[in-house]
Amino acid sequence: MGIVKTNRWIELYVDHYEEQSVQARYRQLFIQPLQSLFAYSTDQQLATYLQKIGLFLPKTRKSRLRRFLHSDCWTVAGEQFNALKQKWQGPNVPVFLLPANEEHKRLQAELGGKMGLGFPDGIVLFISGDIEENDLKALVTHEYHHVCRLWRTQETESSITLLESMVMEGLAELAVIEEVGEAYVAPWTKKYDGHWQEEWFVRYLEPNLLRKGRSHYKPFLYGDDRAGIPSMLGYYYGFKLCKAAAERSSKDTLAFLDEDAESVLRIGTET
Incomplete structure (x- = not known):
């Protein structure tokens, strides 16, 4: 799997942004595809959880999302993931890169403006469009290490x-x-x-x-x-x-x- 083309999700969201349907489209594009990793009872429950820990909000300015689209985060993350997968002989899991909420206080103060979640069968990353290359490599490394250890230990x-x-x-x-x-x-x-x-x-x-x-x-x-x-x-x-x-x-x-x-x-x- 490797890096998922979430840039396509963001492009669809920005290009078809309508006030009346923004919540539904947000859940359809950014929440439903992640349900298999989290298995919350409803999409709204998962949305609430992800927003609490740092996912961008539905009414984020389109200009900020477009800036995110112009970053090379998918390339940087993909190269780091592939190198580690080969070095650590780890599993080929999907990696989802999504915009972070840049007004999220804890995310900025304690986590350096970035957030990652690693599971045995996938990785979800919340980052800003201007994240420094080595900061992104560090985040991918940290979360993929979790994946590899969970893969070996079979912990739940x-x-x-x-x-x-x-x-x-x-x-x-x-x-x-x-x-x-x-x-x-x-x-x-x-x-x-x-x-x-x-x-x-x-x-x-x-x-x-x-x-x-x-x-x-x-x-x-x-x-x-x-x-x-x-x-x-x-x-x-x-x-x-x-x-x-x-x-x-x-x-x-x-x-x-x-x-x-x-x-x-x-x-x-x-x-």
Whole structure:
């Protein structure tokens, strides 16, 4: 499959934009084709979820969408995907590139204006039309690494543990360092450098490491202000854990693709 020609979707949307039917056309072009990856009960439920995490909104200005069409993101992403597929001997999954909501506060502040979702059978990327080439390569690398690890581990949303989720995120960012460069790692990898508190691991993460089902441990992975759990806590610790494990074992991320999460934890915390 590889890169899906979502530019055709955007062209249809812009060329046939009508106020009366914009919502229906938006769902038809950008939501329905993704339902097989997400399996929400209705297209509107999926639309609400995707907009919440960063997909552009139906009433986005046509000029902004046209600017997106003039980018070379499909070429850049395709070249990176094909190179990694060959190097990692991974599956040939579809990759959907779609415009991001450039007014989305969390997307801009914590995720560098880009967002990706990786599944065993596909990748969805939300990006801006002026994304820098290496930032896009980094995003493709991160999400395709998820695909390859899920392909090997056969984990599901209900079976995956907090520890495995943390390790997946950490290894994916190590892959970014190897394939694109350290300058292009996600902002959350440095979020608590210089003021990390070991109490956070002992209090929030350690008792929940083997908790199963992503929906059951989201606060520990993403943070929760109301519960006092620092933002992106699981992500940050997962990266530091994997980086320590890689340095101590002298393995690269390809060698770690099949390593179970408990082994990564053991190697990364050895004293």
